[in-house]
Amino acid sequence: MPPKRPLTLRDVSEASGVSEMTVSRVLRGKGDVSEATRIKVKAAAKEMGYVPNRIAGALASSRVNLVAVIIPSLSNMVFPEVLSGIADRLSGTGLQPVMGVTDYAPDAEEKVLFEMLSWRPSGVIIAGLEHSDASRAMLARAGIPVVEIMDVDGAAIDACVGISHRRAGRKMAEAILEQGYRRIGFLGTKMPLDFRARKRLEGFSQTLAQAGLNITDQEFYSGGSSLAKGREMTQALMTRTPDIDFLYYSNDMIGAGGLLHLLEQGIDIPGRVGLAGFNGVELLDGLPRKLATMDACRYAVGEKAAEIIADRHVGKDESEGLMVELTPKLDFGDTLLRN
């Protein structure tokens, strides 16, 4: 038994009696090769179980079919959907997504980014517009397409696809005010680095302010968002400020928890208290009431971002500096419209 060493092109070449170069051409499907040799080589490669060494290939050709995707979290329901959009759009282009997770920590982002760039990917898709100076510098210098996703409120390095969270917050506030709610509470997770949640809250508060209102009470929690958290927060807030008439949650999961809690208390929804969340998490359809929400166009964002990278990869560079703002749809569900 030969030493356990990965097979090389040379091994295939020897086994098939065809030069390395021609073997390479066959396996990449490039260049003219006679049908006879093609078949011979393919058979040999398959038979031996040859797996090409992309490291060598990439070094020689300075072409890497990897797209770096950098997101803050997986536990959050939102990013897996973005990833699906990316993966679907990339499939068939020869590009492959490679994922890095930052946990909303800028220094982790910097490290992950450095790691990924060191593999010389063909493009970067990265969540958010807020990055450390070092990260921005790395991205700007990398000489590859960079698409910042999920947010358009700010300055992008290159291209950018997402929704305006400020606008989303405003839109929700308008809908709430229009329904006559006036004593409005906000419940969010305590994530100083979740800039998108913050921007939503900003837009929201701003619109209230224009109507001469403030957020009546608010509640913040740390850790991942779950139903139980939503319950606790809601209970705390309602106990402290019983005359609240609307609760705006920074995501659907805690909103759902709040909904369950209030229903248990026998509180009339949306008569006595209206509710809204954010994200359009389909998983949660099927609650006793459908929670009002606004979807962040997650799948579409992923698709569009991947498209920009794919286009540039084949030389269409009209997307340089492109900004794509998608429009989130407000879903009134059963918890917002009083009529």
Added chain:
Amino acid sequence: MPPKRPLTLRDVSEASGVSEMTVSRVLRGKGDVSEATRIKVKAAAKEMGYVPNRIAGALASSRVNLVAVIIPSLSNMVFPEVLSGIADRLSGTGLQPVMGVTDYAPDAEEKVLFEMLSWRPSGVIIAGLEHSDASRAMLARAGIPVVEIMDVDGAAIDACVGISHRRAGRKMAEAILEQGYRRIGFLGTKMPLDFRARKRLEGFSQTLAQAGLNITDQEFYSGGSSLAKGREMTQALMTRTPDIDFLYYSNDMIGAGGLLHLLEQGIDIPGRVGLAGFNGVELLDGLPRKLATMDACRYAVGEKAAEIIADRHVGKDESEGLMVELTPKLDFGDTLLRN
């Protein structure tokens, strides 16, 4: 302005007046380098924004710090947690997880695996024990540690970490029978390729059979699991077979949907109908009743698998062929114990 080309070691060497080799040593922190040169080189590299080319490094050293992680799905709540376990355990080892998703399709698995192996990773963590012959061959030939995770019921290629789903199914059946339930329904997603769900069902049925019982009725659905699906399936099954006294769901999400549906119908749980799911999804704590469930030790599985890879990477190879069976904990919640 110089042409936009990534910087090389040579650029740093020239800028700092230190030989390429020494620059390389400094940046990798290997070998003896005087404090003075070290500082000089680091400053130059940082100043220029040098990002090393791992492709070249990996080719030269035949060392790649990547660990391929291959999972069937992200939308499923279970895998993100496995990934966390892997990422946490790997952090600090210099190894980096790279993820591939197969959507439960064996041919997609084969393709993803081939892609990943072509980057010559230091190890592979792959979900499940069932793979195509080609996939098994690739893994066996790769000459790197392979850890199959999430399941121990079957033959592993190398190491293996997970729970026995058959045993999990049996254990749940025993608990249900012990509570006196006799007319038992099963609700699952129609995933012929979700072998783990199938094994749970097998174990479950087997234990019922030993007690002289069969599954009274069952219902399958396709697509991702959501609350709404759980509701529909439950309604369908209860309408068809009203005298069911227990419902066993193949995952917590559809179980939660069923729970909500039954509560709305005013059905006494667990007096009239008992319920149980699978997975121990924490996210769902906070439902009106806590669903009985059995956790799949997701985080621990990820951690242990990563540990095996990390150990072997530094030469500890006592784990070759190791099988680690974790024991899932049965959580009775509020929907199983009649007392």
Added chain:
DNA sequence: TTGAAAGCGCTAACAT
């Protein structure tokens, strides 16, 4: 249609 030579950017191994 096929082959030979050179080299991608880095690191191992050996000088010094």
Added chain:
DNA sequence: ATGTTAGCGCTTTCAA
């Protein structure tokens, strides 16, 4: 402590 040389496994380029 630092430098020199060779070469990792492929692809590019050019020649046949």
